[in-house]
Amino acid sequence: MPYRAPTSDFRFLLSHVVGFPEVQQTERFAEATDDTTDAILNEAAKLCDEVLAPLQRAGDLHPARIENGVVRCSPGFAEGYAAIRDGGWVGISAPAAFGGLALPQTLATCVNEMMSGACLALQLNPLMTQGQIEALEHHADDALKALYLPRLISGEWSGTMNLTEPHAGSDVGALTSKASDNGDGTYAVTGQKIYISWGDNDFTPNICHLVLARLPGGGPGTKGISLFLVPKFLPDAAGEPGQPNSLQVVSLEHKMGLHGSPTAVMQYDGATGWLVGEPHQGMKAMFTMMNNARLGVGVQGIGQAEAACQLALEHALTRKQGRTASGAETIIGHPDVRRMLGQMRADTFAARGIALMNAVATDMAHATGSADWQARAAFLTPITKAFGTDTGVRTAELGMQVHGGMGFIEETGAAQIYRDVRVTSIYEGTNGIQALDLVGRKLADGGEAAHRLLDEIEQVAEAARAQLPVQAKAVWSGSESLREVTEWLAQQPLADRGAVATAYLRAFARVLGGHVHLCAANAEFAETGQPGPRNRLACFYVQRLLSELGGLLVEVRSGPGCVDALTAEDLAG
Secondary structure: OOOOOOHHHHHHHHHHOOOHHHHHOOOOOOOOOHHHHHHHHHHHHHHHHHHHHHHHHHHHHOOOEEEOOEEEOOOOHHHHHHHHHHOOOOOOOOOHHHOOOOOOHHHHHHHHHHHHHHOHHHHHHHHHHHHHHHHHHHHOOHHHHHHHHHHHHOOOOEEEEEOOEOOEOOOHHHOOOEEEEOOOOOEEEEEEEEEEEOOOOOOOOOEEEEEEEEOOOOOOHHHHEEEEEEEOEEEOOOOOEEEEOOEEEEEEOOOOOOOOOOEEEEEEEEEEEEEEOOOOOHHHHHHHHHHHHHHHHHHHHHHHHHHHHHHHHHHHHHOEOOOOOOOOOEHHHOHHHHHHHHHHHHHHHHHHHHHHHHHHHHHHHHHHOOHHHHHHHHHHHHHHHHHHHHHHHHHHHHHHHHHHHHHHOHHHOHHHHHHHHHHHHOOOOOHHHHHHHHHOHHHOOOOHHHHHHHHHHHHHHHHHOOOOHHHHHHHHHHHHHHHHHHHHHHOOOHHHHHHHHHHHHHHHHHHHHHHHHHHHHHHHHHHHOOOOHHHHHHHHHHHHHHHHHHHHHHHHHOOOHHHHHOOHHHHHO
């Protein structure tokens, strides 16, 4: 079954659940009318269904490779990228002053999810460029913006981010890459970077690398790191790619999945670069890109979850294997198959709603400058990334299980989804790091941003009690229990929160997911006057998935004791 973009879900969530009308009412995004939104969703769906989805299998069977020092991409990827570029999709939310469409991040998030579901390996390319655009927009000087932003926004050139080194992964501050001042406004960058997604390709004339390196005098750790823009080819006087820079792709990683995306080891040998932002303030600039990318990676997980849902449902509707008590001939008649499909669909919808809530908060922060909206966007980002990608991995795994033995056979495509999506819970900050960010930086306000979210969740639940008493009660009660634990956790020493961070993030995601489903069921009831499919899915969610909340909150309150007590000898067995 070919992938089909879930445009009806996007429209419903935007209109009834995540607050997008509030974005449309701002002066900044007044042009994002319902008609414009429909046109964006329809055209993006056409691109994904007809152009990108057919490339999914080709990227897996014919991985990117190095040939005589040149990266050769998977068959059809150049044409697929050209369609993305020519449609203006790279710059959908980029500033109009440099050629972007200046549309809300919320719409860009919808488009990115569709592309991720259609062909994740190729979608990763424009996602990296979008993050670089935002970093340059906020931190680069005017000359760099004028030269690079129009070319990145148009998709003529592509961008990457270079953080990781062989000995410095999550501990970015341990990097050893160096930079020295050339005395002419440029810097010489030297070092090796690994895991560089789309570090090279054979379809854009220039590739722009954002590279973290340390200037002389830069202190230890992350506080002494600077950020540099290092192009593959040095622009000439006309801004066209000129002489090759002193950098090269050393090798491409042999990976579990995502074979169509070339993951490069990059070597910089005195490569010419330009400082982005202030000296020794590189992490500040890079975090701008990383926060954008974390929302985008969460959406990658959701896109692959959608693809897994569609593939598994098609198989369940057509696979004949054992007659059920009701007389059904295909496996969807078996209760356990419906349970798995129900979890896949319910979690995918919940994760999609959370991601779009995150995007709406980001748009409202940009449109209003409100500190509360900024805090909400920041709070939701680690939840979106971790829950979105966990949902992608778990849903892909369930999709394989629905397929039975055929799920282990590559030709069905179920195994590829699992292999491709698995890395999303690792890159752009592992999901454990997202949880640490949530209980650390994001609770540094004493839980104020969390409590504002919980207030809104409970207000919606109170309003829905008359129409949907079961779901409303479950969501309200879950929110109250989470509020008590949030108050308790915010008072604990920071060092004690790490052992329970993942459980807390998961708990918050479960309550947010219940809120998404309740809003959807309530809107459906308001439209039709009776419960319908969204109500039934909401019932499944609160009874089978939100019920995990109690155990998660017990785990949070248990504190770090049993984790800290474990020794290496204990774990060795």
